[in-house]
Amino acid sequence: MTDTLEELMLNPVIRALFWGLVMVTAVMTVTAWTTWFERKFAGRMQSRMGPTLVGPAGLLQPLADAAKLLQKEDLIPDSADRFLFNLAPILTVGFALGVAAVVPFTPDILAADLDVGVLWLLALSGLMVFPTWLGSWASNNKYSLISAMRAVAQGISYEVPMVLAIMVPVIMTGTLSLSDIVADQVKNGWLIYRMPFTGFFAFLVFFLAGLAEANRIPFDIPEAESELVAGPTTEYTGMKFGLFYMAEYIHTLLSSAICAAVFFGGWDGPFAPGLHWMLAKSVLLFVFLTWVRWSFLRFRSDQLMDICWKYAVPATLALIPITALYTVWHGGAR
Amino acid sequence: MIERLLFGAVSTVLVFTALMAVTTRNLVHAVLWLGMTLATTAMLYILLQAPFLATLQLILYTGGVLSLMLFGVMLTRRSSEQDGVMVGNESNGRRRALPIVAIMLGLLVTAVGRTPLANAPVSPSPTTAEIGKRILSTHLLAFELLSVLLLAAMVGAIVLARRKDASLEGTNDPRERAAALPGSRPAGAPKEV
Incomplete structure (x- = not known):
């Protein structure tokens, strides 16, 4: 039995399907409980309890939320573009989950070991603005449309420092494949502290851009509930709204996993199996993200653009030549 | 065999989306159909075993060019209009477009016909x-x-x-x-x- 199973797994199509299924299930399940974690965390930061009623310590709250969302009436505005309105939530989760395909958890747990994994990542994060835009435009709601313009502007702007920042690890390791980047770090040390120390600053910029791409506080200008009702999701009800919400969490979770893989050595670590290290690093980064989210206030639009174009872009533009010169000086990428 | 079938499917979708992009009357829908066309082209590159080209196509065209187009549509269109901007004067446009299309098609067919195609196997x-x-x-x-x-x-x-107006700089x-x-x-x- 095991022989045939192993033979089956050698078939690339079966293997891809299997890991795709595993990844989607795992990510969706974890996502549900990150909402619990975030609410608990936010509660404690604000001297509240967070969810306590459903299950022990409110642990069953995500299930209750899902049941509530499924029961809600599915409203579609009369003047909405029905097809695009329904398409947008599906696409937003689809694009967010697509990132999971290239996240290297361990050398074996990896859905698709793409030769161009880094580019795939950038392509998907570039596409992320479309579902937001689609949903907002199709709702035919003026608040949604304003938020769509903000979302597209923010998405395009932060794409630039993101691309430039991730070029630093690419130059240092000499590969575009995410699993090779991690393998290189296992051999030569994590990029976050490796000489010429540009990895650390690249990480900061990449992290910032990831926050902005996920529209998380302090970059939630497109959502801005105090000005725009709820931004793109104003007209959405029930599970369609839930999907937008889910996509935001998936995006955040996966970007912390990617930061852990690209800058913190992924599965590298003593004593414990690689998967444990990778997950621990990702979770720590996610906690850090949540901490940032509940500590800061929303930026103004002009501050947002200032941070991107006056600080992040010039900083990464300086980092790239430094890294390249250092790498060439020391005989190319190892 | 499977490759041929896939190629057939992808190119059918490609032609269909391209046709939809130029025939639909709703400007936003046209831009989105164009996006589908560009994404399908990326699939064509994947079939040709050029993953680099495919991801670049996604980044530059589907990600970059398309969002700029959406920007253009949003900034020029009045959002109160119910079903988008209607494009073009149909009969006039067709009369002008037909000779251009004919010339382009002729050029393309001759160009493809005269180019000696390499039969070398793709390097894996x-x-x-x-x-x-x-x-x-x-x-x-x-x-x-x-x-x-x-x-x-x-x-x-x-x-x-x-x-x-330079006097307003920084206000x-x-x-x-x-x-x-x-x-x-x-x-x-x-x-x-």
Whole structure:
């Protein structure tokens, strides 16, 4: 039995399907409980309890939320573009989950070991603005449309420092494949502290851009509930709204996993199996993200653009030549 | 066999989405159909075992060009209109388009027919590193010229988009800012500031 199973797994199509299924299930399940974690965390930061009623310590709250969302009436505005309105939530989760395909958890747990994994990542994060835009435009709601313009502007702007920042690890390791980047770090040390120390600053910029791409506080200008009702999701009800919400969490979770893989050595670590290290690093980064989210206030639009174009872009533009010169000086990428 | 079937499916979708992009009357839908066309082209590259080209197609065209187009549509269209901007005068457009299409088709068919196609098998090795090396050795001059061209275009865009009135540079009053934007005053109204 095991022989045939192993033979089956050698078939690339079966293997891809299997890991795709595993990844989607795992990510969706974890996502549900990150909402619990975030609410608990936010509660404690604000001297509240967070969810306590459903299950022990409110642990069953995500299930209750899902049941509530499924029961809600599915409203579609009369003047909405029905097809695009329904398409947008599906696409937003689809694009967010697509990132999971290239996240290297361990050398074996990896859905698709793409030769161009880094580019795939950038392509998907570039596409992320479309579902937001689609949903907002199709709702035919003026608040949604304003938020769509903000979302597209923010998405395009932060794409630039993101691309430039991730070029630093690419130059240092000499590969575009995410699993090779991690393998290189296992051999030569994590990029976050490796000489010429540009990895650390690249990480900061990449992290910032990831926050902005996920529209998380302090970059939630497109959502801005105090000005725009709820931004793109104003007209959405029930599970369609839930999907937008889910996509935001998936995006955040996966970007912390990617930061852990690209800058913190992924599965590298003593004593414990690689998967444990990778997950621990990702979770720590996610906690850090949540901490940032509940500590800061929303930026103004002009501050947002200032941070991107006056600080992040010039900083990464300086980092790239430094890294390249250092790498060439020391005989190319190892 | 499977490759041929896949190619057939992908190219059918490609032609269909391209046709939809030019025939649909709703400008936003047209842009989105175009997006589908560009994404399907990326699939074609994947079938041709060129993953680098495919992801670049997704980043540059589907991610970059399309969001710029959406920007253009959003900034030029009045959002209160129910079903989008109607494009073109149909009968007039068709009369003009037909000869152009005929000429283009003729050129393409002759070009494809006269090009000797290489029958060499596709190299299965990863091509990304090879492309990088070629760009920075064999095609260095073209690469550098293109970057200069892009830089010039970027500087040009900034010059065009700069606010005309230098006295308003750096003001934070929203009313002054609004007044300084082109098109915010009714046509023919005297300039206030």
